[in-house]
Amino acid sequence: MKRGVAPMTISYKDQSVTFEMPGWYCDECDESIHTGDDLKVSDRMLNQLKARQKTNALFNRIEVVRAWALGGGGGVLRRPRA
Numbered sequence: 001m002k003r004g005v006a007p008m009t010i011s012y013k014d015q016s017v018t019f020e021m022p023g024w025y026c027d028e029c030d031e032s033i034h035t036g037d038d039l040k041v042s043d044r045m046l047n048q049l050k051a052r053q054k055t056n057a058l059f060n061r062i063e064v065v066r067a068w069a070l071g072g073g074g075g076v077l078r079r080p081r082a
């Protein structure tokens, strides 16, 4: 086994991210061993992914509300004429 990095992809809901995962990698197969410090890297990526998913979900909701308002639903928001 050799110390190194390899690309790893993790996904959460509709989001995914690929990053360089540090660890001990086998020369002959896909086997790898990760220390606690290595796992902190993937934990951090997963947390970022969750935060991004949350933000996207929020923006999607705002878009729906805006589309409804621009569509004349109540007429609260109107684009100013150029």
Ligand SMILES: [Zn+2]
Binding pocket: 026, 027, 028, 029, 030, 031
């Ligand atoms: Zn092996």
